[in-house]
Amino acid sequence: MRTGRVLSAAVIQVPIKRVLMLFCAPLLALGMSACASTSSSNAYKGENHAVAQTIINLQTEATAGEAKKICKNLLSSAVTARLNSAPGGCTHALKSQLAQVDTPELTVQEVQPHGATNASAQVKSTYAGKSKLSTLMLVKENGAWKISKLG
Numbered sequence: 001m002r003t004g005r006v007l008s009a010a011v012i013q014v015p016i017k018r019v020l021m022l023f024c025a026p027l028l029a030l031g032m033s034a035c036a037s038t039s040s041s042n043a044y045k046g047e048n049h050a051v052a053q054t055i056i057n058l059q060t061e062a063t064a065g066e067a068k069k070i071c072k073n074l075l076s077s078a079v080t081a082r083l084n085s086a087p088g089g090c091t092h093a094l095k096s097q098l099a100q101v102d103t104p105e106l107t108v109q110e111v112q113p114h115g116a117t118n119a120s121a122q123v124k125s126t127y128a129g130k131s132k133l134s135t136l137m138l139v140k141e142n143g144a145w146k147i148s149k150l151g
Helices: 016-031 046-063 067-074 077-084 089-100
Strands: 105-113 118-127 130-141 144-150
Touching: 046 067, 046 105, 046 118, 046 130, 046 144, 067 077, 067 089, 067 144, 077 089, 077 144
Parallel strands: none
Antiparallel strands: 105 118, 118 130, 130 144
16 A cells, blocks of 8 residues: 555546545555454544444444445445446445555544534544544435545
8 A cells, every 4th residue: 555645636637546546545544443443433422423433334344344335335425436437346446455455543533523414534543553643524415424535
């Protein structure tokens, strides 16, 4: 897995496989931690609890190798559509990434609502003694919080 890469909002022609790698690898690196550490959503109430629970569910499903469930239940429709445009679709793209990601520790540090249908979560991942803070963006679709981007 490459580290240190940042997705940009600039319009650049990039092959779909590279886009998948840039999106999926960091997202799944955050999610692959249930074996190493258990994060709890109990510290949060209401919608913040639901947001934190989505991240914990990502962690659980990624550890179990449940790419299909991640695509169907945890990723936003926009992310799923983008991944489905690749050969093999969302499930295939995630399965490939799940097989390549090592297991860091994961902790939801903070949840911030942004109106009724958007939220962000500050997530700390630790691997080999090194910590990194990342922000996951979530959107509420059909009553459920879904991960919409890492950034």
